[in-house]
Each structure stands twice: as structure tokens, then as C-alpha cells.
Amino acid sequence: MRQWVLVGVLASLALQSPAQAIRSNAPAGSLPRLILWAWERPEDLRGIGADTGVAFLAQTITVAGERLSISRRKQPLRVSPETSLVAVTRIEVDPLRPLSLKPDQLPGLVSVVASTARLPRVRGVQVDFDATTSERPFYRNLLRDLRAAINRDLPLSITALASWCEGDDWLGGLPIDEAVPMLFRMGPVDEPFRRLARLGNWNAALCRGSLGLSLDERFDLPSNSRRLYVFNPVPWNDTALADARRQVMR
């Protein structure tokens, strides 16, 4: 009987907005202020110290129509035991075969992303998916179920196109702790978004706590106590790390 009650409660929760369904107990504030993105290349970050975290690409999921393929990280990441880790799952959609997953494929996909939370010493999960407008309902459901699937004490974040932070606020109500505005590779729309980022008053509240920058582009935004995620197109070294640290101090 108790099980049926539980099923009923869960079913009613599923009908509510994602934010109402599950909330995290551990906001992203538990993570360091500087987080280095470590993409798919060998990285030795054993010397970065406990004040700096690493968001590493744990896997890439490629969606082509109804087909999914998962590519786990194949390059070593070396970190010291005290380093806070965020496991990143990148989702890509084949431009020639638009996403058309069936609802019954969602649990499997969620379990794939959630599995990264169980990697050793992972203290946060991040999803990197440049979802188009038509892909947003799918993404929203994925995040809803992912939030439910991982430990509630684990911060869940996403990378956010800058437009998401200022646009129609589709981020509102997502069951995530942080949306990181990606302020690089923006071409001509770079400046207006940077101005907004400088002010820090994005429409979407979830975007206000962090910035995503790249070392090979203008690196001139004040962090203003926000968490800084830094991408480096080449492997990290001491010089690059020093540049990232300087930015945090701004």
C-alpha cells in the first residue's frame, strides 16, 4: 500500500514543473570559485591546489535521430585528492538527423548522465548541451529526471548560451543550481552579452552566479565574486592557470 502511495506522489510530482519536483540540497556554492574545464585531452592538474576545481569532460553523448551513442572520456585526467571535481556530459545532436528520442529512451539517457556522479570524488554534475528551441522540452525533462537520479547534495549545473540568460528565461524553473553563461565564441554578438555579463544582472537568476570564459579570447570581465569556469583550448599549464587565477581576483 505504501508503495502505491509513493507511486502516486511521484506521478503527481512528475506533472508539476521541474523546479517543484526536486530541489537540490547543495547549491553550487559548495564548489570553488575557480573551476577549470578539462576537455578531452590528457591533463595533469595535480598541482592546482584545493581552491581550484576541475570540470572535466566525462563523456559525450551524440544523438542522431532516435539513436544515441556514448563516448566516455578516453584521456587521462590527473588531479590531487583534494580537488573538487565536476563531471561534465556533453550532448551533441547530429545536425543532419535532428533529435527525435522516444520518451522511453529518457530513463536510459538519464542513467548515463547520472552515472558520472558516481565517479570517484565527483562533487558536481554538469551538462553541456546547446539545445535549440525545439530541443528544450527534451532538455528540461532530462534535467528534471537527472536531478531526481543523482544525490540531492550534489550540485547540478548546465552550460548556458548567453542568450538563454537574457532571452525568454526558459531556464526559470529548471531544477539546477547554476547555469554558466558561456561568454566566448560569440562572434558579433560578443559585446552586448559581455556588457550584460559585466553588469551581472541577467534576466535569468540562475546565470548570475558564474561566468564561463576562454583563455584564448578577451579575458576582461570582472568576476565580482562569481564562480569562474575557464576553458583552455590547449592543455593547462602553470602560465594558463596563473592567468585564470588573476581573473578570479578581478
Added chain:
Amino acid sequence: MTLNLCRNARLLIVAAVSAAAVATATTVYVIACGGPIYDLVTVNVVHPAEVERFEKGDVGVVRPRLARRYLAQAYRSFSGRPPLVVAAPPKSTPATNRPDPFEEWIGARDRVLGTTRSADEAFASLVQFRYVGNDYQAIWNCPDDAFTTAVKTLAARQARFGEGSAELRDWTRAQAVVFSNCPGPPARSNPQPGGPEPLFVPEPVPSGVDALIRADRAYQTAAAYFYGLQYEEAARRFREIAADATSPWRSYGQYLAARATIRMATVNATNDAERDRLFGTAQDELKRVLADASAAALHESARGLIDFIEARLRIVERLHRVSDVLATGTSATEQDFADYRWMMDRLIGDTIDYDYVNVRRRDEVIANDELNDWVLAVQGQGTAAAERAIARWRATRTPVWLVAALWRAYPQSPAAAEIVDAARTIDRSSPAYSTVAFLRVRLLTALGRRDEARALLATLPNGPEPGFQAETINLLKAERFLLADNLGELLTQATRSTVFEQPAELRELPGSPTVRTGKPYSQPVFDADAGALFSRRMPLDRLVEAAVSPTLPDRLRVRVAMAAFTRAVLLRRDEAGLRVAAILRQLAPPMAADLDRYTKAANADNRHFAALLLLMRTPGLHADVRGADDENTIDDEEPMRAFNHVGGNWWCAFEEPTFNNSWQGVPEVINLLYPTKQVAYPAFITAAERATTEQELKALGTAGAARSYLAAEVLLWARARPKDPDVPEALALIVEGWRWNASCFGESDNWQLAQRAFQTLHARYPDSVWAQRTKYWYK
């Protein structure tokens, strides 16, 4: 006319925003775009534009920044060897029809056991890959072959023991246990928190069972240890199987023991000495496999594993062997190319831009290995590379080293003149001819022997033909452009053809030749050299002349005309403006009415106001000439007449364009032909014209970015002609334009101009439709 809504390569959705200076609700336009923007490329970087032709020996102009696999092919061509035949992968069932081994296994298992697949088995790759060690990297723990073998064995045991037999069920259940080790804890639901990773081993068989069942279970148990990452125990058990003459798995025993030992070396070894010792053990075992005729089916794989070990134990020696295959063999496999790339990347770095002197173990890499020697001399940067290339050319006098010497020779090099003269001896039938010709022109130009360079260019084709692919023709046109003697020539050579299209970010990825839009782009295009030259190395009068000339195709001619007209307005050069206005009227009919007003204005002030209104109404008017196109701009045939909410409105400040600090890198045409990475003045532009150009650019620079200039001018106009009926519209467009022209980096943020325009509009023209439409102003 097409509005370019999408201009972002990395981020797939873009929106235009601006901070509203009012606290009330702000309308924000969100424009969603899908997919990256493809740049239209005239000279590719890492991959030749026509890979298939290249690999058949039609290599065109071989360039240092091509991937090393292409340089290896070019080396063969230039050395007089036939193209390397790349062995096709084994023929198999087309991928779309081939059953997935994992799916086949799940189906067979469930059929025998009556089970259903679990959520953890939702995707093959989720099961097959397993994170290992503490480095967050995954290995392909259970490859397809494992499932294929399982399915085949299941079928064999079914034939032997019967479909519903207990033996078959027992075998299948045990095999399912074996495969449960594949994914490892993170992919399983409810993993054991902390502690050692669990190992799942099938139950032992009772004594007295059939020998085949016993042998199967021994094999399954060893495999369970293998997939459970217990490699030492797995190797021990596989060796026992190898020693069991009665086991049907005997021939696999030695081979799998070797594989387990390799895993110990790659996954478990904690130091180089241990790793090397384990590799040595594995190599000995693999040699025993090769000596075992009964294991013939495994010999090819064993040889591959020996090569794998060699590449890790003795990388330079193995590199030389692969290099020899690529340089002198008659055929090679994709694996040879992959090995070559892996080893060179290990020694040089995964890059095409590196200093010759910094290559690790360089002397060993090039010792008695001409291919490697040549690749490093062509590709490595710095005078040491030049010295090596020249020394080798002097020693050999061969075309292949002549190409290297030509690439590396610099004007101050004592050998430069000697090399450029030697290049004349290359016969037109040589595969190196187009490369040598291109480089000879380049070096003659650098040596100041311009006439000789032009004379040589005159003998070279103007359109594609064997040996001169479209990409090569683009490079020759770029040289002709650089050496043009008059404007007509320059305009003729400014246009190129698109040979490739690719998102900038993917340009250097190994698999990127396949990333194309598949659309034909037959329109002539500019490249970065033309854009930079028209924008910074021509006085206004020459731009007007270029616009008036019918040489350029209309789509490109209008770009030049736009810049000329805009500059004429900014510089208050009405005579130039009137000349080009007639051309713009013809090329861009929607602008006709505004251009007529400009042309027919009664005096200079009226003409200037008409020009301002035209500029305000035509945000697509730029003061610079765009160079390379992308898949969106290729469709632009006339200037935009409405504000583009994602950028591209008007122009920014007039700074010297630099290519070095772009994340997209220096365009290849600039990289190859302009040593300072700056486009030079054409020879026919006189000293006086150069001085004029500099003065004009300085004056344009003083005018600043478009929105500041236009705002200031319109405010002056409103003050001088308050009753002009077009003033309200101009003021309103200032406010709107301020919002959408916010993308100029470094522009002084004089937002008070927008505020003044807004206040003037509402104070003086409150009842105008423009005031009613303009509710906010923007910082």
C-alpha cells in the same frame, strides 16, 4: 536580400540583447539558430580540399600545415614514387544492415534465460566502456568481438546440448555474469559505495560434468577476471587454458594472457620500468602465438599488438618502420597512417605549428629516415628548419628537397637566389611542378624579382586542370593579386572559388573533411587578402574606381561600392559619393529613392543630410569591405535595409586589422603569402596615393564607430533643420541603431548621444509616429 540571423560558430543559439536604460519591461528578441556557421574556404589548412585527388597523386600546392599523413603522400609524389595504395578495410555487411553484436547478445541471452534487458543495458557503449584507474579515462573493456564470440558459442552449445537444455541455460547464465563486469561501478545502478570494485565470477561447475562445459567455465572465469580488471589473475588463468590441450579455447589462452598483460602495463603499472617489463612479457607471449599454427586466426591481431607494444617501448624504432612503409612501400593500411600520426604526435605534439628545434629526439627521428627528415624540415619553424632543408637540397638536388628548401628559404638566406633559380629546372610534368611554381613566385617576390614572378605566373593556368586543382588556382590568383600591376588585374584576381566549407572550430580535427554542408557554392568569393586590401590599402578614389569597374561580379562589386559610398559620406567627398551612388543605384534597387535624393540634392548640406538618412535606413552599409564569406553572407546581394538583431549593422572603428590575435587563426592565404601577416599596398598604388590612404584612414578613425558618428551628425541636423520632416525618423533610428550596433569592441560608450536623440525626439516631435514608436533608449 537575406538577413544574416546566425553568426555564432560555437554557440548554436544566439539572441540580441541590449541593456535597457529604463526599468520597465524590456522587449528582448530571441532568435534561435541551429547548427554551426560554415566558413567558405578558398585555401584549406590541415586537409587538402580534394583529398581523393591528393591521395591519387594530384597533390596541387603542398603546404607545411597539411596534416602529416598528407605530407607523407606528397613526399612520395615528389620522390617519384606512385601514390600509396591504402588497403581498404575488410569487406563487411553494410553498417546499416549489420547486426549490433551487443544487441545480438542481449537478444540471445534473454531468449535462453527468459530475462529482459535492464536499464543499465540501455546502450551498448554504456556497457562496453569502463572507467579504469584513478584517471577518469574509459577503456573499451568489452569490445564487439566479445559479444560476437559469445553469440557464436551460445549457438554452438545450443546445437550440442539442445535448445531448452540445462547446460545451455547454465552456460548462458555464466556468460551473463561474465559480462556484468564490463561497465564497472559508475555505470551500474546502486553501486557499492567505496571499497574495491566488485568482481562477478560465475559459479564453478560441479565435478564430473562434460569436459566441454568444464573448459567453457574455465574460459568464462578467466574472462570475468579480465573484464573485472583483475588482469594478473586473468593472465594466470588464460595461461592455464593455453596449457590445456583438451580445451577448445587453448589457442586463445596465450593470446588472451598477452592481452591481459598489456592491460596490466597500460592500466595498472605505476612506473615506466614496470610498464616496460610487462610489455616485454606480453610481447614474448604474442611471439609464441605467432609460432602456434593452430592460432592462425589470431596472428594478424597478435602482430598488431606487437606493433602496439613496439610503439610504446621503442617509439622511434617503430616510427622508422612505419615511416619506411609510407615512404617506400607499395601499400599501407589506415592503421599505418594512424600509427604514424600517433607516434609523430607523441614526439612532436598534436600540432602543425611547432619549432623545429623543440622537437623531442629530433636527431633520432630523422636519422636515416628521409620522410621524417623532410616532414620536419617542411613543417617545423625557425632557421634551423631552413638550414636543414637547404643543406639536404644541396646534398641531393632532388625535387622533394627543393620543395622543402623553397618553403623554408627566406630572402636573406644566402641560398635563396640559388634555390629559386634551381626551381626553374622542374619539368611541368613533375608532380611537384605546381608546388614549385607557387613557391618560386613567392620567393622571387620576396627577393624583389617581381617581373620574373609575374612572368612565371603568366605561364600558369587560370583555371583548374590536372595538377592544378581549384585550391591551387586560388593560391595562384592570390599571388597574382599580390603582384597586380593595375586595378583591373587586381580586381580580376581578387575573386576566388569556394573549395571547402567548414565550421571554423572543426577546421583542424582529423575527421573534419567529412564535415561539410554538401551545398554547391559556385559564386565567386573574396578571401581575407581582398577584404584587407580594399579596406586598408586603397584611397577612396581607387575604391570608387573599383566600384565603377564592371570587373567584379555584382555581389562583390556592391561590397566595394558600399564601402566607397560610406567613406565618401564620412569624408564629405561628394564628387566620389555621386560617382558611386550611380553604381549603387544600379546594384541595389531598394536604395534607389534614397540615392536619388542624395544625387539630386540642391546643395552640399542637403546632400549630407540625405546621405545620413540613407545610412540610417541602411544598416547594411559598411565602411570596410568584407573578405571571406560564410554560408550566410554568400547570399547577401545588397545591403540590409533593416537592423540585424545579431550584429553586422554599420561599421566599427578604423583600426589596422590584425589576424594574429584571432582564435580562428591567421587565414591561410595571409599566412602563406604575407610574412608580416599584414596585406601590403599594391605596387600600382603610388606613394602619393598611399599617403592619401593614410590620411583618409586617420580622418575616418576620428569619425569613430558608426553609431557615435551618426548620432552626433543627426543631432546637428536636428538643430540646424528642426522642421525637416525626416528629422524625427532619423532621431528614432539613432535610438534603435544604438541598440543594435553595440558589437564594436573598444568603442567609447557615449550613450548620452542616444539619450539626447531620444529626448530631442520626444521634446520636439512628441506627436510624430517615430516618437510614439520609440518608447525607450538604450545604453
